[in-house]
Amino acid sequence: MKKVIWVFIALFISAVGAIYSQPQADSLKLVKLEEVVVSATRVSRGAPIAYSDVGEVEIKKDNAAKNIPFILQTLPSVVSYTEGGTAVGNTALRIRGTDASRINVTLNGMPLNNPESQEVYWVNLPDLSNSLQSMQVQRGVGTSTNGTASFGASISMQTAGGKGGKPYADLSSAYGQYNTLLLTGAAGTGILKNGLSLDARYSYIKSDGYIRNGKVDHKNIYAALSHYTDNQMIRLIYMNGIQHTGITWEGISPEMVSTDRRYNPAGKYTDDNGKERYYDNETDNYYSNIGQLIYTRYLSHSLTLNANLNYNNGFGYYENYKVDETYEDYGLGNQTVDGKTYSTSDLILRKLMRNDFYVGSLNLDYKVGKFGFMLGGMYSYYDGSHYGRLLWVKHNENIPDGYNWNRNTAIKQEASAFLKAEYRPLDNLSLFAEVQERYIDYRMRGRDDDLMDLTNKNYYNFVNPKGGISVRFSNYNEVYGSFGISNREPLRADLKESLKGGVARSITSERLYDYELGYKYANSFISFSANLYYMDYKDQLVQTGKLNDIGYKLQENVPDSYRTGIEFSLAYTPTGWLRLDGNLTLSRNKIKNYTAYTDVFDNADNWNLIRQDAEFYKSTDISFSPKTVGSLSITFKPFEKKDFSLSFINKYVGKMYYDNTSSADKRLQDYFVTDMVASYTLDANKIGKFDFQFFINNLASIKYSANAWVYTAHFEDGSEIVDRGLYPQAGTNLLGKIRYRF
Template sequence: MKNLFAFLCLFVLSVSMQAQNFTLSGTISDESGEPLPGVTVFVKETSNGTVSDIEGKYALRISKGTYTIVVRTLSKPIEKTVTITKDTVLNFDVSKSPEALDAVLISAVRVNADSPITYSNLDKKEITKRNLGQDIPVLMNFMPSVVTTTDAGSGVGYTGIRVRGSDATRVNVTINGIPYNDAESQGTFWVNMPDLASSTESIQLQRGVGTSTNGSGAFGASLSLLTDAVSEKANGEISNSFGSFNTRKHTVKFSTGKLDEHFELAGRLSKIKSDGYIDRASSDLSAYFLQASYVDDNTLIKALAFGGHEITYQAWNGIDRETLETNRTFNPSGQFTDENGNVRFHDNEVDNYRQDHYQFHWNQKLSENWTTNLGLNYTQGRGFFEQYKEDESFDEYGFEEIVVNGTTINETDLIRRRWLDNDFYVINLNANYKKNNLDMDFGAFLGVYDGDHFGEVIWARFASDSEIRDRYYDGNGKKNDLSFFTKATIRVNDKISLFGDLQLRNVSYKTSGLSSDVVPFNIDETYTFFNPKAGINYKVNTNNSLYFSYARANREPNRSDFENNNAVKPEQLDDFELGWRWKGENFTVNTNAYYMLYNDQLVLTGALDDTGSPLRTNSGKSYRLGLEIDASFKLSEQLTLRPNVAISTNKNKDFVTSQDGSLVNLGNTNISFSPDFVAGNIISYMPSNNFQVSLLSKYVGEQYMGNIDSDVSKLDSYFINDLNLNYTIKMKSIFESITFSGLINNIFGVEYVSNGYFFTFDDTWSTPGTTTTIEGAGFYPQATRNFLVGMTLKF
């Protein structure tokens, strides 16, 4: 141990001595001092470049000398000459061009530092440090009010996110302003786009209703992703990582840089595999990203094609409490008993799905005041999940009874596949007007979804009179989503700005055919929602600002809601946010209190359907009341702390449920999956500009998986810590740099559960004449100590 400690001390010392470059940093802002994200900054004499983050900040590592620094926006590039002899700060006032090139793609759905909206940002630099194969929700785990989970327990494969207790179906996600949530289920399946983090420029998480966005309404949060910016210089990247559970990730990226000052072609190929922490919870993921861009002083045109193919062994069934205590990695999926009485597992109990996205964006600066954006999208998804089922009734599959050796057969073991084949089309139009103290956005969105649902039996011990490729159910769902919005920010004076946002949304949903339960499923509903928002921001001084906002959101039920209750109602939310922001040179604090008042909120019952999707029910009135604080402390040039904490109470009002055969009013109960206390912290230490060590901590308080406050449904609190290391070597030949990364997850080996399900059923046969409510629960264990290490070559 002493030798190891001595080695680490010598390593840190040697790293510190290698720091020969200097840091050039600064802020890109407009004429009002508002930071501009997504602005390209590069050194004219080298291939060194970067993009300003969501706060307008940039940083470059550069050796001693004199250089021309170029900032490129929608107007003529700005150049400044600087002599580097030490760490240097160089700010840019982009007064002639209020919009950065790539930032225009998402300006209509994002907010800035002066908006009365509660938000947090994650930029490419932060994403890259921990991007070793785990999915985007896991990379966001340390943001305020965020709780993440993964079926396989290791962060690869099916992952999920909750914000303020709201699950993924209630978190609106857009990629370059295009909705990513599935139109019918409203879920976000990150597994369909593996390694998207490697092509993500920045992420903005708006908590609460947020600003008007495209697609299903945000009922807990909205998440805006911006993909890679246009690169000024040609570059390439090869990244490989390996780790626990046989996890490995291989990524190759390239960019031609600007050809003839206008054209760029960039791309990425990725391959991720993992055996998973849970038994057989394997993932085999492939992905691609291709981008062609044209840029001039007033135009940005992008054509993108990206997508992925996932094959994951199912791990959505969870385990009961007894198994959790004795064999926490056990996976019951695919289990069956063969003809000889032996317990076996179906080797292809997998989810196999392919999804491709094609986007076209045209941003045009018409004048000093007007900027427009046209976005087009086509998404194609197709695939199935396969299951081995024992003793299935012929009736469920349309089979006729048969007689074998004088015995009537009406049950069989079989293997079935349930298919999805869907198409999603989008037209998105936005215009921005800026003049003096007025900033206005106008938008129109049309989404058209057409999805087929069908099932096939691909093998049966007794197939009756069925034919191969016969469909035992066949249905279709169509959804049209049309919305218009107008939002404006008016700067009344140097201290006060007003915000207003009006959205009108019309949704129609129609189904036909049979559901997967082989019953007629015919829904024909149309909803019209009006969603107003308003707020005020008051700048007390250069360091302090206060804001208050009100927002209303309406949201339609999803497909599963209709399948389980044809009388399900849309839900409504009134969101009140009160915040204080303090920003100093080395210390920033964001504090906000929120009150989210729901009517007919669709809360999770805790139960799952047979595809692992959570079931929900209207709960009448409910509310979420909370306080969120996040801060950043720069204690020295080497040491930074970034803590956050969320304290809340989340209640159903006068919750009525069925217990032991009668309806019971339980009064105010806790909303499922809504912990009262969530906290995170990142401690970063940089002994040199080339080396960084970060300790990432997360605490999640106890929570209930149901809405009746049953102890059976309780998930215990947990506190986990991860250690992240990054070391970069600058090169002068062949490669620009080599970066070594390491991530030790759950360094103290905590056995914890971040997700599960809860169910009840009425027992009427154990004691004749009485009804007893039986409760049960399932759990998804997360991995104990595990690691990932990687190396990235840039050239």
């Protein structure tokens, strides 16, 4: 903890020193420097890339106790899902069928993905959306960004700061079913005459959750100290997230779904009297601290500098009750208690992780005449450790308290640089090109959970070129095309599995060739776009449908696969009282010449692995990749002079397989879900505004599961066991929200 404190003190001193070494502002005309903060990871109007911008009003409009995946669920090709059945707790998203570990996420231009899992766990930054002023989602390879490779999409987020020249306050409270409670408070000084501004926000979320043990207890703090002059901006940001969440990653069997959709096996055991009980502290916990120092300056009329420092500190653990565990698996011998020798025992374990993530980036943006250039670079250093402790063992002869049976550490360093160039030879013609180089040094050592030696070194050097063209035929019509290459290293979990005996093939890096062709039309009352894409993968890592013991999605390389589809988007305002927003994605997602491997064991009593059987598929569907995804939002404003609106938000997700065999019994059914939001704003003139909202989620109480896992085992006698887990989503549930702001 001392390290965390000293890093933030250093950032604060740096910020204060920089502020007071500069002349104070005479005006606020350059507040647009805000946009420079994220310019390296975003594209602007006319770029030959499929993207969606989401502003602060849209982020907060229909948001009550929702994590970011559910705020983005109405965007093209997005599928959001949750373990616990509601939009709080553990939530995730896929875009174009690619999972969260393949989606690059940046916060103020700095990488947010965990370097080892390459995923953002939104639950670890509760209610982050209320601290944001904008987001941009790019589909496909997109533009070069910092951190994890964009292998299907990227999300660029920008936090709030400054808020114009006036002080403000924003208080809200929401309450709904499953005892869901949200309390938030935000305030800011606005930009003062000396150029300083201070923004702060606190958020608290608590809920019992839909499924048993789906409880959440989350807190989030955000603070930003900014200073503006006519030609520069300096900002110091601190974010703190604390999450305590019930374990929900196990899922439930299809048979149990039909009996009790809210069942959760986590923590279940049988006591000495043969009675079923649950361990109450079956929880996942994480403490996150993020500090950022952002510096942006106009060096000249044509040249802009953006330099950032970022520090992420994380500590987390989960606690499990395990039934009938073998001592040998924990490096222990049999235990003799009261004259009886035991080889197995019930126990309570805690698996912990600590990590420090340091990032520095520098960008120079030069624009003159018809030319624009951006040069940038980033260096990051990640130091992480994983270890496990036994808190309690039922049959204990000589096991010490807090026995540590495993520990492994990792150092991951990345250095990257990019050059972007834009040329506009004509007013209606834009040419775009860029190249990025990423170098990764990833080293692990120590023992894994199953006492396997993880010591290994991995080095990767990737070159990612991109290019595109955009042509405007009038003020309303635009056609664009682009091509890009992205390379990506395996996850920690992928490398771990490749080290284990009996795997069918080793794990390697993967490559994507992304082709995009699009058309856009927009006037004062209608906008329409169509985007055709073809994503050709070499050695793509796809989900097998199997999870490891803590919910990580196990993957394997497939030599040849592709995703192709077309995305339609429409926004139409035929009258002042009606607005329609919709999108539809039709896609085909295939693996060519795929071989599926199934574990074969001696029998269901001993589970000794004998071999792996292979089954060949000439062509098969990629797991978790629905052919059809669509959204339609209908908003009514029936009273001309009243700030009242009624919205119906509809989401359709087609059938998808949860392994790569295209087997009908390993498929999630399609679903169509409607949410309703009623909003009314009361303008109380001098004292501010009151917003009242009423939410009905899953209006028709559709029974569906949005995610699943499966594992199939064969035995020498020809029998098989198929284990699977589904994640049922909540039926109709209500929530009300009151917000006061000035």
